[in-house]
Amino acid sequence: MKKMMLIGTRASGKASFAQTIKSEELAYKQTQNLLLDEKLIVTPNDYFDKDFFINYTPTQSDGVEVVALLQAANDPDTMFQPLLATMFSAEVIGIITKIDLLEKDSKRAEQILEFAGCSKIFHTSSIEKQGFREIIDYLSTEH
Ligand SMILES: Nc1nc2c(ncn2[C@@H]2O[C@H](COP(=O)(O)OP(=O)(O)OP(=O)(O)O)[C@@H](O)[C@H]2O)c(=O)[nH]1
Numbered sequence: 665m666k667k668m669m670l671i672g673t674r675a676s677g678k679a680s681f682a683q684t685i686k687s688e689e690l691a692y693k694q695t696q697n698l699l700l701d702e703k704l705i706v707t708p709n710d711y712f713d714k715d716f717f718i719n720y721t722p723t724q725s726d727g728v729e730v731v732a733l734l735q736a737a738n739d740p741d742t743m744f745q746p747l748l749a750t751m752f753s754a755e756v757i758g759i760i761t762k763i764d765l766l767e768k769d770s771k772r773a774e775q776i777l778e779f780a781g782c783s784k785i786f787h788t789s790s791i792e793k794q795g796f797r798e799i800i801d802y803l804s805t806e807h
């Protein structure tokens with residue numbers, strides 16, 4: 665299981681995502697070990713002053729292999745600037761949260777995460793427990 669760090673603005677769904685992916689992992693893998701307990705870092709919002717992305721190099725200090733940018737499907741704003749992914753030596757993926765809140769497609773969030781340079785984009789809902797199996801599979805696969 666790859667070690668993943670979650671980054672997302674206030675109320676983007678970080679805590680809900682972390683809680684849900686751990687319980688989905690438990691159900692899916694049918695194991696007693698919550699591997700993601702040790703492998704998931706939820707970044708506190710306090711880190712996000714203007715220098716965060718310049719000063720913090722998580723992949724070197726913490727062994728983070730995947731940086732996940734969380735963007736809520738219904739949030740028209742973003743904290744992620746274009747090409748942000750180039751600042752990390754880890755793989756950078758995009759996770760759209762709260763897809764249950766959208767009746768139409770989540771084009772805006774997809775565009776934000778594409779511009780940020782995410783190599784892959786996942787669609788999730790913690791309320792409806794959608795999209796987690798794909799992420800667990802992704803984190804479990806060496807590539
Ligand atoms: N509809 C819907 N609401 C969600 C989903 N995930 C989280 N929420 C709601 O969004 C709000 C924020 O969720 P959190 O998981 O606390 O988000 P967070 O990023 O940890 O928030 P902060 O720590 O305050 O930055 C809560 O009211 C959640 O119930 C989701 O998949 N669907």
Ligand SMILES: [Mg+2]
Nearest residue numbers: 675678679680
């Ligand atoms: Mg939180």
